[in-house]
Amino acid sequence: MGYRKPGKTDVSSQGPFVAPSFNQSEQALPVTLPLRYMALGLCAFLLFACVLAWQVTRGVLFAPEAPSGVALTHLLTLGALMSFVMGAVYQLSTVAFLMRIVAVRLAHVLFYSYLLGLAGLIGSFSVWWPPGIGVFGVWTAVVLYGFCGNMLVSLFRTKARGAMWRFVFLAHVHLALALTAAVALALGDAHVWRAVAAYQAQILATHILLAAGGFFGFLIFGFSYKLIPMFTLAHGYDARRERWAFWLSLTALWSLVAYIWFPLFALKLVSSCFTVFAFLAHLLAVRAILRRRVRKRVEAPIRGVLMACALGVLWACALAVRAPFFGDSATWRVLVPFGIMGFVSLNVVSLTYKIVPFLVWTWQFAGGHRQGSHVLISHLLDPASARIVIGLNAFGVALVTLGVWMGSGWMCDLGAWALAVSLGIFGVHMSSVFIRALKKEEVS
Structure with missing residues (x-):
């Protein structure tokens, strides 16, 4: 083995390199399970786009305390984003860490349980039925606790540990804590x-931070260090910034949670600075990966990830300028949608253009009995088609954020329409992947 400078690492430090395949070994789940979760997320994205457009037309948008606003928020976070992420986690973890999922049957049962709980919870939020919110909220939380437990035990048993593993492992710990708050x-x-009423604002803010930042944010950071090298064929890059990004992110998250409960200026300063530094460290880590890529052309989905990272840096800077006190609802109304839609959702949408076509291709054409097939991944979906979705999404997020901040109704409406149209196109693109795969299966 060649000499490597101290402090330098390459992809081999995160486990043996695996070529771009999601079902190569016996550790991998049946590919249909992740696809099932992602199909649920696709349906939720399409429903979210329709409801968003309907609310804009009726003029009832951007009332987060109203039943329609709460239902719409959870349709995006639990219905669309969580479903996609659970499917991705089940599949990517087996490849990234070369591990088994300890309870595959449980994962199948949890899918149908989650579907039932999600439908009941969104419906209860829509009509604001407190008993239903309590019953289906606890039901959904128990299902997600099962998901967390399944993944935490599986991750704990693996030997391939590094910054990426720490991000993914702690993401599930944060999700369990966010569920407790929920x-x-x-x-x-x-x-x-009834004692919750006295601390409802703090608990709600903690729930949002642990779910959006602690779970989604940590997973995006962690899996980016696997997916971006995989999709750009990068190797031999310096991974030290990944470790910096982890410790900075952990400090930023928990200092911000502490600030919610103990609003001291020192905690505000620490949390704001460390949040900015964490996003910058992540952006530098991604840049280091891209500089060592073999595939010179940066495809549209990877550009979308870079755009989401840039929006994340802007979000962190906005947080540093005005770190929200738990009672400052105006600041939360600006920062929370910007963070969820600008960073989390745009990352998920961008990476989906690479993940879903590959999983569908693996499901239909990659088996040994398909060796005579000449269907390529690019036949199912051209990655360049993501450009319009990413552009409209970023445009919509920017307009909505500015509209809420400036109190401009027309900007909010225009931004919401852009988001609805972009997610509608996204849904059509992802649906076409399944349709084309089935048609080509019939032909072959």
Whole structure:
């Protein structure tokens, strides 16, 4: 082996390199399970786009405290983003860490349980039915606790550990804590646990931070260090910034949670600075990967990831300028949608253009009995088609954020329409992948 400078690492430090395949070994789940979760996420994205457009038309958008606003928010976070992410986690973890999922049957059962709980919870939010919110909220939380437990035990047993593993492992710990806060809120709304009312604002803010930043954010950071090298064929890059990004992110998250409960200026300063540094470290880590890529052309989905990272840096800077106190609802109304739609959702949408076509191709054409097939991944979906979706999404996020900040109704409406159209096109693109695969299967 060649000499490597101290402090330098390459992809081999995160486990043996695996070529761009999602189902190569016996550790991998049946590819249909992740696809099932992603299909649910696709349906939720399409429903979210329709409801968003409908709310803009009726003029009831951007009322987060209203039943329609709460239902729309959870349709995006639990219905679309969580479903996609769970499918991706089940599949990518087996490849990234060369591990087994300890309870595959449980994962199948949890899918149908999650579908039932999600439908009941969104419906209860829509009509604001407190008993339903309590029952289905706890039901959904129990299902997600099962998902967390399944993944945490599986991750704990693997030997391939590094910055990426720490990001993914702690993401599931943060999700479990966010669920605990959600259960407390649901029991409070159902008037079962009346003591929650005194701390409802702090618990809600903690729930949002741990779910959006602690779970989605940590997963995006962690899996980016596997997916971006895989899709750009990068190797031999310096991975030290990944470790910096992890420790900075961890410090930023928990100092911000502490600031919510103890609004001290020192905590505000620490959390704001470390959040900016964490996003910058992540952006530099991604840049280091791209500089060592073999595939010179940067495809549209990877450009979307870079755009989402840039929006994340802007979000962190906005947080540093005005770190929100838990009672500052105006600041939360600006920062929360910007963070979820600008960073989390745009990352998920961008990477989906690479993940879903490959999984569908693996499902239909990659088996040994398909060796005579000449169907390529590019036949199912051209990655360049992501450009319009990414552009409209970023444009919509920017307009909505500026509209909420400036109190401009027309900017909010125009931005919401851009988001609805972009997600509608995204849904059509992803649906076409399944349709084309089935048609080509019939032909072959």
